[in-house]
Structure formats: C-alpha cells, structure tokens
Amino acid sequence: DTAVSQTPKYLVTQMGNDKSIKCEQNLGHDTMYWYKQDSKKFLKIMFSYNNKELIINETVPNRFSPKSPDKAHLNLHINSLELGDSAVYFCASSHLRLGAFFGQGTRLTVV
C-alpha cells in the first residue's frame, strides 16, 4: 500500500488554466505538507497543515490554495497557471518521531 499518494503524476497544461493536485496519506499522521522542487532540484516548503489547520504558509503566490477536507487529505489548487509554476510538487506527511514521508511527486509543466 502506498503511504503517501498524489495524483496526477504528470500534468501538462496551458498558461492561465486552473488545476488541482490531490494528496492522500494512510499513515495516520496529523501533519501534511506541500513542497516544490525547482529545475535545480531545490526543495522548498510551501504549506503545512496540522489536523486540517493551516500552520505554515511560506511566501507563495495566493494563486496557490491548499485545502484539507480531513487530516488524511491535502489538495493543492493552482489558479491562473504561469510558466514559472512548472516544477515537481511533492506532498508529504510527518510523524514526530519517524520523520516526513513523501509522495512520488507531480511533475507540472505549463506551456
């Protein structure tokens, strides 16, 4: 069973479109995250939710809106996509003692 799963794995879309990436974890963790990995492989946190409550919101354009319907899900909605949004987006969940576990990533390409 996949611990942290995100869909889709690949997403190609045109500038100006709105898209969503879904994430689910079956680990029972309370905290979930979205990270962005740029073309130079640098990973940076975007958002963190703890038990459905937003606790970290880094400097991210407000076109990006996370939504957590329950503590096992954290979706990422992106409005008015721009070329610079092209990256790999990773969902993760964490346990205090065991660390953070990541999904397989969603490669977003904006054309």
Added chain:
Amino acid sequence: SQQGEEDPQALSIQEGENATMNCSYKTSINNLQWYRQNSGRGLVHLILIRSNEREKHSGRLRVTLDTSKKSSSLLITASRAADTASYFCATDAAGGTSYGKLTFGQGTILTVHP
C-alpha cells in the same frame, strides 16, 4: 544563506566502494533526515537522527551528527549501482512553530559505476 548544504555536490565511485556525503546546517535542530531521490522519482526517507543522537545505522547506511559543528554525514558502505541517486539532507529546526518544517540542501548526486 541556505540551511542543509551538502558536500560534495557530485560523487562518482566504483561499485563496492564506500560513499560519504556531508551536510552542514546553520540553526539548532530537532532532527536531521536523509533522503534519496532516483532520477525523476519521488523522495525516499532513509534515516532520521535526533539532535541528542550521535550516530545511527540502517543496513548499509551510517549517519553521524555533530551538533557542535552543525554537521552530519551519510556513509553508504559497499555501494551498488542501484545506489545511484541524489541524496538530500533536511533539517527540522528547533523551537518556534516549525511543526516539522524541513529545510533541504541542494543534494549530492551519487553515481556508482558497475
């Protein structure tokens, strides 16, 4: 500047040799975690070492942590071609309301030649 900087940026070795990667960081931490990322794939959690631990082992992996020097090392013994990947360290900063926010380094690209 960036927390969790890895050294070297790239490492090329022969199968069977040991590979050592280093990570330096700047702030106090709760823990430090190492991850592997194969080309075009997701991040695989390798090992977590807490700030009060000095060494940890998992299979062929050995991680050390020196909080006085704010540095960690990852040793992969008897490397295999399948170990070829990028390796990242990530720090979970102490204090504040970080809630497990990880700060990643740029990674070390390890290539193991058969």
